[in-house]
Amino acid sequence: MPNVEEQIRETEEEIKKTTYNKKTQHHIGLLKAKLARLRMEAEKRKSAGGGGEGYSVRKSGNATVALVGFPSVGKSTVLNKITNAESEVAAYAFTTLTVIPGLMEFKGAKIQILDLPGLIKDASKGKGRGREVISVVRTADLVLLMVDVFENNISILLNELHGSGIRINTAKPNISISRRSRGGVNVSFTVSNPRLTERNVKSMLAEFQIYNADVVIRENADEDRLIDAITENRVYLPAFACINKLDLASADAVEKLKKKLADFEPVAISAEKGTGLDELRDRIYEKLRFVRVYMKPPGKEADMKVPLLVKGGCTVGGVCDMLHRDLKKRFRYALIWGPSSRFPGQTVGAEHVMEDGDIITIVARR
Ligand SMILES: Nc1nc2c(ncn2[C@@H]2O[C@H](COP(=O)(O)OP(=O)(O)OP(=O)(O)O)[C@@H](O)[C@H]2O)c(=O)[nH]1
Ligand SMILES: [Mg+2]
Structure with a gap:
């Protein structure tokens, strides 16, 4: 055999x-x-x-974004520009050897961004610690496909992700x-x-x-x-492309590359010069499709000033988990006003899916 x-x-x-x-x-x-x-x-x-230690990253914030790209495209430079992190930057490949998390605060959301070692061909087979990198990507909520103005063979990246069971911009x-x-x-x-x-x-x-x-x-x-x-180990993640090093190419060349990558709705930036970073932040926020949920304590007015930001598809149980470690154990029911309720003040269980603009009262045992 x-x-x-x-x-x-x-x-x-x-x-x-x-x-x-x-x-x-x-x-x-x-x-x-x-x-x-x-x-x-x-x-x-x-x-x-x-076969080697996996990377361990503690998830934090409202959502997590993974920076995926070939070595030296500028992932670490971007991380340093849009988050509070300091990740080493250098002109040689494989500068980043582990996962470096950074936090980007934007429109009231805390978004964790993970800088990762570069991905290369055969990463899914283990090259360049590819397996470990990919296993971190699997846990993210959004993938940022990074390329620079010179290297645009994004299909290599996509193949590596695909070969590891990650499906990009594809419905389950x-x-x-x-x-x-x-x-x-x-x-x-x-x-x-x-x-x-x-x-x-x-x-x-x-x-x-x-x-x-x-x-x-x-x-x-x-x-x-x-x-x-x-196959049970598939994950379905949204993604978009980011073209870096805008400063090193002509406007024409950038336009051409944008057209080529049109399926991935590319944002063009120069991380070093700081060009396009606002658009990048906006796009990250938009792609995460946050849902705003307003809390109404039992018998009191709802707090309409500070929404809780949850991910699309989040359930009432998920909201409980965000509020307090053991709230779900004590959870009895919730009352909902707003888009996801059939009528104002509808009683729902932990499985109910939240929608943007919902007001919620959680009733729990003491
Ligand atoms: N001209 C120009 N150079 C850039 C830009 N962004 C990054 N660089 C340079 O590109 C090189 C690689 O940048 P890094 O941020 O280390 O790239 P990386 O993708 O994190 O690389 P690895 O960690 O090795 O995968 C460095 O010399 C940076 O200074 C940019 O917008 N314009
Ligand atoms: Mg790096």
Whole structure:
């Protein structure tokens, strides 16, 4: 039996040389599922074998942003300019060797920004401490894809992130897979899907040893999306690009690069000269999609002056966690006025999702 790495290479080769058509569709789906399973196995082995200390960063503030880019594009320079941190800056690659956190206060939000060692090709396979860097990126709320005016091959960065299960600017697949203890695999489609068939889905699940499950596919997913739904370690993060060293290129060259990176809505800056930093701060804030929540103590007026800033999708339980360590344990119910309530003063539980402008009263045991 060839080892896992060899099997991965063979499967990659076979996928590459098989052209996709109606006849090969089923076979390719299987190969892709096999490849995803093999990669998971390889990953498990590596982490079991020790393989270096991970970075540990204490999360702080209302949200966390990761600076991801090749070495020397100016990540540390940006961090020093927009936060209170001091991260070493130098003209050689791999100046930053660990995670340096900084705090940016903006419009009432405390935003933690993480400066990271540069990412290079094969980082997802461990090059240049790539694994450790990527594991920090996974925990962020937003990715800032940094390039400079010379180096714009952003696809290398994206491939490394993708290879480690990070999906950028992509919605989570609208596919539910509920495991059962018996009954085989039941597949249903709620929208037409010319790409996947019941047979495809069943055999791809079998590759992951799932033989009993209810699968509901609510989008026109392809094999890759199905694999993402089956594999549990995927994260879905928003991102935008930042082009640095504006001062070293002509306006024309910058425009060209902006067009090329248009999918990532680039912001062009010169960290060293301090150009474009306001736009960068604005964009970071906007992309984090903060939700403002106003607190109303029981029987008193709401404090409409100082909102609590929570992340989009935050629940009432999440608000409790932000207020006090053990509030959630004592939580009984909450009352909500505003956009997320069906009527003013609606009683809700800890799972209720907050919306921008909500007023909340939390009722807890003493
Ligand atoms: N001209 C110019 N140089 C810059 C700018 N920003 C950073 N630099 C220079 O680029 C070099 C690398 O900057 P760093 O901030 O250390 O880059 P980094 O991305 O943190 O690099 P690593 O930590 O090695 O990954 C330094 O010599 C900086 O002075 C800029 O806006 N314009
Ligand atoms: Mg650095």
